Amino acid sequence: MYDYDLLVVGSANADLVIGVERRPAAGETVLGSDLAVHSGGKGANQAVAAARLGARTALLARVGDDAHGRLLLDAQRAAGVDPAGVLVGGAPTGVALITVDPSGDNSIVVSPGANGRLTPGDVRAAAALVGSARVVSAQLEVPLETVVETVRHLAAGSRFVLNPSPPRPLPSQLLEACDPLIVNEHEAKVILGGADAGTDPEDWARALLARGPRSVVVTLGGEGALVASAEGVARVPSVKVDAVDTTGAGDAFTAALAWRLGAGASLKDAAAYAARVGAAAVTKRGAQESYPTAAEVDALSCAAPEGGPGAPGRDGEGTSGDPARGGSR
Template sequence: MSESSENGEEMAYDVLVVGSANADLTVRVERRPGAGETVLGTDLVESAGGKGANQAAAAARLGARTALLAKVGDDAFGTLLLDGQREAGTELRHVLVEKGARTGTAMIVVGPDGDNSIVVSPGANARLSPADVTAAREVVAASAVLSLQLEIPPATVRAAVAVAREAGTRVVLNPSPTPESLDPELLAAADPLVVNEHEAKQLSGLADGTPADRARALLGRGARSVVVTLGGEGALALAAGESEPTAVRGPQVRAVDTTGAGDAFTGALAGRLARGSSLVEAVRLAVRVGAASVTRPGAQPSYPTMDELPD
């Protein structure tokens, strides 16, 4: 089943996110355990997460008209995910709740430096099908931007891209978790391709070189535009026809928890692009949103509104 608006009419969206929804189970440790080692951590914290749901929450909190197409189970974690999206202001009529399925779960260990290690159990995310996307063709067409990641089946991502290209909807692609190589059709649709430094290195095929070199290589491989996130250093933006990326520095903040920071960045970027901003203008907002998100624990609970952004 899916949630519906009161009048049942179709809506136009700034951002439609097609992707994963996970319950985040987070524990903080003084140091990460080595192989075969046990360490004590803090009490377990349950919160709403998943790359798709995170990006939707980030965009919605900033005022973008945002909808999420995802699949959750009819369990307590599914309720947790829906409640988190409602709080952020996301339209939920396209979230599918499957009876008897377990909601996706992410187990997160956060170290004292704020960096994290994550293991994801896909659960209901693995059941989001190409047919689900095809059935939402009118929703894709009514959206300015389609935001995609890779925590759902590859065939579903390909189907979403095919529908978006047919409808003329702009695609923002965050290829995470990173595949060994990226489907050329997905790469050709990405406007932009949003990657961190590790993802840029792997997908560009450049073992040596700078982030700028890798951004140029990814553009040369077919992406319409490329954004490389650089953590606390900000990001690089490279549009089609440009030979040099534009560096956008982020505000200096004290990192408490980096979980979901990349999703906060991507959701903000998609929302601003949907409103007609240039790539560089959108990245300028996104680095501020990403910086704000690392100053508080958790993923979605850390995402700021416009009036909470650092200078």
């Protein structure tokens, strides 16, 4: 019996967001909107997204003993996330500087702050928490060695989901634990080490599977997503929506996918559900405040035709209607 449907091990940031008419070029200054401060970070986003959908969710992260840290903790509690694993102190809370243009595209710069102080020792101290989750999800906005330590404490029969963002080469012991590894085009190429896997996403997926993951999900923007495992490769269509802001939608996709897998869904069905969750998220501004409830996802799936924009992202740059393209804050 698991205490949690999902434990997220990862980052928690304060998102400092400014709207711009266009993103500045090198050396250029542009005027923007008033500054808005939101709760964010890939780990905290995923925890809130899963809890909104009804998952019993906990977060293992580190924040600073400051106003931003208190904001993040309050947001987790308000969403129904158990923040017992959130450690406080060691450095200022991480901050993400985000610009959003009128089409909903965003550009992001992250100062990791306390996220960089989440250590393997912290994971060992929280081993009981890690072992109490049906699914454990992680990203790479905390130290890689901390994520590697996490997989050493998984409960027998639990599942590990990794979105390697920001991407970097991964050790084999981490790749072999992934079920699935969730990547966009850019992340896939980084993990493959620049190897020429062609231009076909199915080739990328097969090349990644050969590195050790039990399953792989490749997100493809308006073309939907692709899922791959030993059972074969399948396409998942996108969901057509009018995008307002892509910020955080990739995290909504990952959280929904992880939760549905833990509930027993097939990889393809879980990815299709996650695409609807990501699409719903881009119809509202912000990250965590945009995440839908299960009822809102059901309403979208009844109203929105499949096959248009609105699937998770392909290249990390963000385009209108592609909820996870660059929107992974």
